Amino acid sequence: MSRTDFNKHKLLQLSQYNQAQKDLYKRFPDGIVTVDRTGIIVDTNQQLLDMLCYDREDLVNQHFKPFIVKEFQSETLNYFNRVLTGQSVKHYTSVIHKYGYEVTVRLTSVPIFEQDKVIGMYALVHDLSETERDLNDLFNVKEKLISVQATADIGSWEVDLNTNTIHWSDQVYEIYERPEWREATLDLEGILTLTHPKDYDHFRNTVLQAMEYGTSFELDYRIKTRSGVRTLHTRGDSILDNQGTPVRLIGIVQDVTKVRGLERDLTINRERLQKIYDSLDMIVCSFNLDNRRLEYVSKGIERMINVEVEQVYQNDFNWETYIHPEDLASFSRNRRQILRGEKVKHEYRITSKTGQIKWVEEQAIPIFDENGNITQIDGVLVDFTERKLHEQEMEFIANHDHLTGLKNRRNFEAHAQKLMSKRKKVPFWLIYLDLDNFKSINDSLGHDIGDQVLTLTATRLNNIIEDRGVCARLNGDEFVILVHQHRDGETIQDIAQRLKVSLERIMLVDEYQLQVTSSIGISHFPTHGNTLNDLINNADRAVHYVKMIGKNSWQIFEDDVEKRTFNDYELEQDLHFAIEKDQLELYLQPILNNQLNQVPLAEALIRWKHPKYGYIPPNVFIPIAEKSGLIHQIDHFVLRQTCETISRWKSRFGTEIAITNNLSPKRFLRHSFKNYVLDTLDYYQVDASQIIFEITETTLIHDYAVVNETINEFREIGFRFALDDFGTGYSSIAHLSLFNIDLLKIDRQFIRDIDQNTKNQAILRGISHFTNELEIPMVAEGIETEDELEFLQTLDCNYYQGFYFKKPCSVGEFEEYYG
Numbered sequence: 001m002s003r004t005d006f007n008k009h010k011l012l013q014l015s016q017y018n019q020a021q022k023d024l025y026k027r028f029p030d031g032i033v034t035v036d037r038t039g040i041i042v043d044t045n046q047q048l049l050d051m052l053c054y055d056r057e058d059l060v061n062q063h064f065k066p067f068i069v070k071e072f073q074s075e076t077l078n079y080f081n082r083v084l085t086g087q088s089v090k091h092y093t094s095v096i097h098k099y100g101y102e103v104t105v106r107l108t109s110v111p112i113f114e115q116d117k118v119i120g121m122y123a124l125v126h127d128l129s130e131t132e133r134d135l136n137d138l139f140n141v142k143e144k145l146i147s148v149q150a151t152a153d154i155g156s157w158e159v160d161l162n163t164n165t166i167h168w169s170d171q172v173y174e175i176y177e178r179p180e181w182r183e184a185t186l187d188l189e190g191i192l193t194l195t196h197p198k199d200y201d202h203f204r205n206t207v208l209q210a211m212e213y214g215t216s217f218e219l220d221y222r223i224k225t226r227s228g229v230r231t232l233h234t235r236g237d238s239i240l241d242n243q244g245t246p247v248r249l250i251g252i253v254q255d256v257t258k259v260r261g262l263e264r265d266l267t268i269n270r271e272r273l274q275k276i277y278d279s280l281d282m283i284v285c286s287f288n289l290d291n292r293r294l295e296y297v298s299k300g301i302e303r304m305i306n307v308e309v310e311q312v313y314q315n316d317f318n319w320e321t322y323i324h325p326e327d328l329a330s331f332s333r334n335r336r337q338i339l340r341g342e343k344v345k346h347e348y349r350i351t352s353k354t355g356q357i358k359w360v361e362e363q364a365i366p367i368f369d370e371n372g373n374i375t376q377i378d379g380v381l382v383d384f385t386e387r388k389l390h391e392q393e394m395e396f397i398a399n400h401d402h403l404t405g406l407k408n409r410r411n412f413e414a415h416a417q418k419l420m421s422k423r424k425k426v427p428f429w430l431i432y433l434d435l436d437n438f439k440s441i442n443d444s445l446g447h448d449i450g451d452q453v454l455t456l457t458a459t460r461l462n463n464i465i466e467d468r469g470v471c472a473r474l475n476g477d478e479f480v481i482l483v484h485q486h487r488d489g490e491t492i493q494d495i496a497q498r499l500k501v502s503l504e505r506i507m508l509v510d511e512y513q514l515q516v517t518s519s520i521g522i523s524h525f526p527t528h529g530n531t532l533n534d535l536i537n538n539a540d541r542a543v544h545y546v547k548m549i550g551k552n553s554w555q556i557f558e559d560d561v562e563k564r565t566f567n568d569y570e571l572e573q574d575l576h577f578a579i580e581k582d583q584l585e586l587y588l589q590p591i592l593n594n595q596l597n598q599v600p601l602a603e604a605l606i607r608w609k610h611p612k613y614g615y616i617p618p619n620v621f622i623p624i625a626e627k628s629g630l631i632h633q634i635d636h637f638v639l640r641q642t643c644e645t646i647s648r649w650k651s652r653f654g655t656e657i658a659i660t661n662n663l664s665p666k667r668f669l670r671h672s673f674k675n676y677v678l679d680t681l682d683y684y685q686v687d688a689s690q691i692i693f694e695i696t697e698t699t700l701i702h703d704y705a706v707v708n709e710t711i712n713e714f715r716e717i718g719f720r721f722a723l724d725d726f727g728t729g730y731s732s733i734a735h736l737s738l739f740n741i742d743l744l745k746i747d748r749q750f751i752r753d754i755d756q757n758t759k760n761q762a763i764l765r766g767i768s769h770f771t772n773e774l775e776i777p778m779v780a781e782g783i784e785t786e787d788e789l790e791f792l793q794t795l796d797c798n799y800y801q802g803f804y805f806k807k808p809c810s811v812g813e814f815e816e817y818y819g
Contacts, residue, residue: 232257402759500518519553521541572630707739746779755790
């Protein structure tokens, strides 16, 4: 029969058998393969394919020889030929896995007959890999057991009670250090003589009792050997005859000298650790989930909640009863997280038995058993009340006005933006309030009196607004109020009138009776604007109108209010021509190093000499320029003048002083600004390191990603950035970690009369501390007196600036000063 014809023989194809046979092939745990007389594989079950990772087409119609490991091929062919003679054969061989490694198998080959003629064979293929591994493991276990027994100093012993003979294993002789006793007859009393005197009676009586009554025993005892005292652990069991009479006593003995020493050391260390835990100002505890009880708690709990440790172990103790009610929900959420198998670190408040509220930081760790189930929770709780209060204090400083305690501008804007960004926008009124003639109080009575007036003003505002909204101090004597709730029947006009009347009342400040009035402007969201900037500007226009008509009143913004504030409009019109008519002038103010002997920096300032009104203060025309968009031209003018000055100084004097430029947020974030700056520096041949851009947090509160990317792009070129007016309005400690700032300029508001203002002293010390930690140089600006300078020198400021050294002056006058 040809190979082709033979492969078609139905008896060699497993698929041709009846259902019972098919089920057998399918479920048989071993591989099955059929081979024709020429050695060609005809068919195979799935188990064989899974065993060797072949596909069916890899095997069928292939000779079996290439799949046998080469060294077994000849032997396997011999067995195959025996099967062709009609014999069933069982033998062992190694086959080749699809991935190249060898698999040891047992082959049971059975001939297939047709009309008394062998046409092929079945081969049952049994994988012996696991059996080989088991044998290897068994051998390894045996070797390890022998090694462990020798290492552990375990010996066996036996007493024949009928003959009173004693037998020891070799290890017992080693333990007792009596190798010579191997040649002698062992005697119980002779053995007992080696027992330590303090253990002799107990050990002897225990052994004799077991021999007499057939009892078992287990105990430690000490012996005296040639090398010293050893501690042994022995166990003995009695063997009884059919009548229940003891006939033999067998047992083991182990040298546990080192183990018992370690146990003693462990006990000492545990007691020492217990003392350490109890001395720490924290709680170390372990809670058992099976019995719902505290298994361990350190004495730190006594100091934390004023409860004795003994009471904590009682069944009725419940830690949750000490947790502050407002923190219970978050505590429960975190507890569920722990029970899911996660480590948790969280903070919450507790109330001690004496009523003291404390902040604790808990780190809880779930402990699992061998099955992966949580059996206990270990935890460490630290009282960090002082640190938390300090963090809250710093957070308060970052979000509130340091003088009045009201929200600062950044905090106020965040609150307003939250209302404006809700899906269902919340309407509100914005009240802009400016104290009338406040400057005269500062000038005539001093800043201390002025500060007290501002504080009393804040108190009166809060008393009126209460829960209707929030109050904030923007800067100086300007306040802003957001009202989003009204009492029944109350209008915004009612609130504005109450504010006006409240501030009109006499203020008693030291020995002075002061009457302070206010100009109040009001705008409405969304009626008068969809952005906070629009609302503030419109309310500010209403304030200007009130001042223009006589002050001490209030005005809701109307479209014609802007028309009535013609002064601003006139200035805006004149400002359009100020640059081309050379009315703008560059002024410089020196910034000294901390030794006060060099001027490494200067601040560039702008002055407007109006043909009609003379020099107009920057705080008057700069806001107008920002509102009208003229600020971009002014920024360009200042940068060009700065670069021209630096270039001239370099060629004439060889100096490389750096000059700071104030940047408006609108200009800074324009895409064209970078190219303009680079073109200007290139034109005047000025290095980027000589330009420092001063920005306020008005800039930083814009889109974080855009601002950060813009700052980093300029810094890569070589420019530096100074954060101006830090501590007022928008100022936030968080921004120092979010943005790459090279200099920090402290506002004059903190420095004024600093030698007398203890609150500001504390604030400045805090600012100095974290700027040193962040490695950001600090510039103290606005220094006007020697007393202020002397205090600031105790803080080791990096740079100093102010009228005390030099007022802002023209470039020519600055050159004389610098020279």
